[in-house]
Amino acid sequence: MKPQYREIAEQIQAEILAGTWPVGARLAPEKLLAETWHVSRFTIREAMSLLEERGLISRKRRVGTIVTSREPADVMVQQLNSMHELLQYPAETRLEMVKADVQEADVALARLLGCEVGTRWAKILCIRVSPGHPPICWTELYVPEDYAGLSDQIGKNGMPAYRLMEETFGLFAADITADLFASTLASPKAQRLGVEPGTATLVIVRRYRDPDGRLFEVSVSEHPATRFSYTIALKRQRQD
Amino acid sequence: MKPQYREIAEQIQAEILAGTWPVGARLAPEKLLAETWHVSRFTIREAMSLLEERGLISRKRRVGTIVTSREPADVMVQQLNSMHELLQYPAETRLEMVKADVQEADVALARLLGCEVGTRWAKILCIRVSPGHPPICWTELYVPEDYAGLSDQIGKNGMPAYRLMEETFGLFAADITADLFASTLASPKAQRLGVEPGTATLVIVRRYRDPDGRLFEVSVSEHPATRFSYTIALKRQRQD
């Protein structure tokens, strides 16, 4: 037997899809809906929670319930036991610093980082190594000049750089984006990694932002082909 | 003012972390917890919902509430308005079929597809084109032999292949994984795409499984460098 709140959610969802309540419209208050459907407000609230989960409505205290979308969002969930899985490097690998300096963002760097031209960034060059294996990748870390002290911490406890930033400077990575594309490896880096210049590489640009959207770290990693692959696993839920 | 159910959830979470209730232990029934905390069962249930969301407990009707993890899972959510965003090809692009045949999985193919050696698969070769632009990528689709009829549908309505599979054969892609790595492009494909053989490419292998875990489509796409990049955006929530 299907619970009432599911039944009610489905019917309201159908009505939203049919356009009975267009996007932007305000639904009747919960109390009134309860009377209309001849159920208690509790049951209505359970139904509303379902619709909210699906991204169809937005509920605001003292304001009301607004229709925000006509069709349920297709929600894909990636669940990680720890953020480390986002990085996907084996635990025994370590980041080794090669060189650190400070530079002003020119047009090219500003585009890469997604920042303003002229801002000053600490640039930390590293390689990721694994005992008994060839190096995994070449990594360039960019952090705002104020956080240049990060370079002293690289490789500590095997922690990834963004975690060091969180611990050292009290930041929180609330929003992470990763861009992945193919390129070829320039000569000095190729030498460091022990491969031919011009080798195909997987480039991953990761950008870390705090809860206010401020960019506080960008890492650019170049992985020679065959040494690394990146996996994304997503689950999709049926809506009903 | 923090609601009571949040307060209670936090304290129980702290106790789980401290090991007061180890993984596998059963929490007191909701009714008893309500008495212990001097609140109604509703408030306890709200608290339990929070803990369940965080993956700390599992609730089963007529059985009880079991501790399933000591620390909250770091939940990263990728929300897509439609599954098409997973594919990330502009809407005006289209898949064009080049050739279709059937082949038996040898060791190499079985490894690529993540299937058993000896199973038979329809192999459909395609290129993804965009009007007025050079081709975007070379795509090889593999589907179980029973679904070989898919090849007649390729490019229809501009729908991605997995959607055609869903519509045509009543399947549902509940679980999708994507592997990304760099490679170089072999000669015949390079010619088709109008680039030099040996050009660096981004390879994306996508595997689609139905709710029972059965693999029903694998696509292998090779994107010449500079023509395509893949973006992942994740949000992380603080657990209190």
Add this chain to the structure above:
DNA sequence: AAGTGGTCTAGACCACAGG
């Protein structure tokens, strides 16, 4: 038979956005 979480009722008070 006893005990469990899921569902549901019929109330209540609150703080504050909006007219």
Add this chain to the structure above:
DNA sequence: CTGTGGTCTAGACCACTTC
């Protein structure tokens, strides 16, 4: 001031699992 969703109480019945 009114109306709103968020929080909360104190009950209830159910279907099924476990004893």
